[in-house]
Amino acid sequence: MSRIYLDWNATAPLRPEARAAMADALDVIGNPSSVHAEGRAAKMLLERAREQLAEALGAAQSDIVFTSGATEAAALALAGRGLACAGIEHDCVRVWCDETLQAGRDGQVAPPDPASATLQLANSETGVIQTLPPGLAISDLTQGFGKIPFAFDWLGIRAGMVSAHKLGGPRGIGALVLAAGEDREALLRGGGQESGRRAGTENLAAIAGFAAAAAAAQRDLAGGMVERLAEMRDHLMDRLEIAEGITMFPGRDSPRLPQTLSILTPGWKGETQVMQMDLAGFAVSAGSACSSGKVRESGVLRAMGVAGQDAGCALRVSFGGTTTREDLDRFADAWLSARARWQGKQGR
Template identity: 85%
Template sequence: MSRVYLDWNATAPLRPEARAAMAEACDVIGNPSSVHAEGRAARMLLERSRDQIAEALGAAQADIVFTSGATEAAALALSGQGLACAGIEHDAVRAWADETLAADPSGQVSVPDPARSTLQLANSETGVIQTLPQGLAVSDLTQGFGKVPLAFDWLGVEVGFVSAHKLGGPRGVGALVLRSGVDRAAVLRGGGQESGRRAGTENLAGIAGFAAAAMAAQRDLAHGMAEKLTEMRDDLLMRLEDADGNTMFPGRESQRLPQTLSVLTPGWKGETQVMQMDLAGFAVSAGSACSSGKVRASGVLRAMGVAEADAGCALRVSFGATTTRQELDRFADAWLAARSRWQGKHGKAG
């Protein structure tokens, strides 16, 4: 049988709309900074894509600055700001912020000083969604954008950032989102592109693909995709749950992304599960993929109070618009069979 891809939070499959937009953009030969007709055509495509991403983000009153991805956008947002963050944040945020905020066992974070803090909208491993406080300095919107309804102009956040490949756009392109009147000094300096905030010729094909993917994701949300995926996620959870409660689902008590499920069976290493499922034809992960391919105990779960030994036993299942119920049922069958074998080998109750 064909393989099943269930690691969408690491990178989502390229949407056909994005592929088509990128192919068309590759025929636009001008540099967006050139003043001749070809350059003006490239500039027109660039600005149309910027407008489409702003529309999808609900960011009509914000500035969109294109970058090479969310990691660069995070650096641009956070460099020199001295902000506080929690241990559930992505490494790209924790590298620039002081880890002084605490997460509770449900994955929620209290922010006493929003103007001096950064807080993600949604967690890539547990799917837990945060209520962002008004006046928050910075928010990582990467996992939420295109998966849940989102309007940047209504969030009360000063600065946000997003990535194309998390919602079905190409890898290697992202954006910083700045509320009107808020600015950031360039980290990459040179030609003065992106209103002087990010030098370097813009990745026109990638940006066009990003815009097409963002618009397609918003269309899916308008047609009830979040509700459909939530039902599929909850059905999968009920299938994987065992009668004795040995298997846990971190963040279960909180509002979560519709298509993300964290599964933790103490004693059964996440790395082992990933390999077993890979051999069975399913691509899943033990956490964030942004650690150079390393499998390690989840810092997110440790920040939620999970013991380090147990934090190394988590599995993340993430899926999307083209995933079918039959594929999730096949995964559940394979995973339950593997768990049964592990329980038998280790004398665990079923």
């Protein structure tokens, strides 16, 4: 039987709209910074993509800075600011922050001083969605963009980060989004591209793919994708709860991304589960993919109060628009069978 990909939060399959836009952009030979006709054509394509992405984000075109991904966007947004954050944040955010905020067992965080804090919109491991407080300094929008509806201009934040490959665009391209009047000093200096905020010739093909994927994701949202995927997530959770109740679902009491399910079985290592499911034909993960290929205890779950080694016993299932209910049922059958074998070895 064919393999089933259930690790969309790590990277989503490339959307056909993105593939087509990238192929067209590769035929544009000019450098967007050149003044001749070919350069002007490249510049026109670049700004059209920026406008398309701005429309999908609900932001101003002039306030989007293209970067190599959300990690670089986080550095550009956060470097030298000394903001507070919680342990649920992605490592690329935590490295720039003072980890002084506390997350509840439901994954929610309430910064006492939002203007001095950064708080993600949605968590990649649990899917927990935050209610961003008014006046928040910065938010990592990466896992929410294209998966739940929002408009940057309505969030009331000063800056946000997004990434293409989480919503079906190419890898290696992202953006920093700035509120009106907000600016950042370039970390990469030289050519003065991106209005002086990020030097280096723009990756035109990737940018075109990013914009096309973002537009396609917004069409999916308008077409009821959230409701359909949330029903599938809840169906999978119901399937996995039918056996003896030793498995938990971190974040289940909070609003969550519609296509993300965290599955925690104390004592059964996430690494073991990932390997067993891989052999059974399913691509899943034990948490964030940004750990140099290593499976380790989840800092997110530790921050949510999951004790000791149990923080290393979670499995994440994430899916998307091409996933079917049958795919999830097949996964549930394989996982329940593996869990029964593990329970047998534990003498349970």
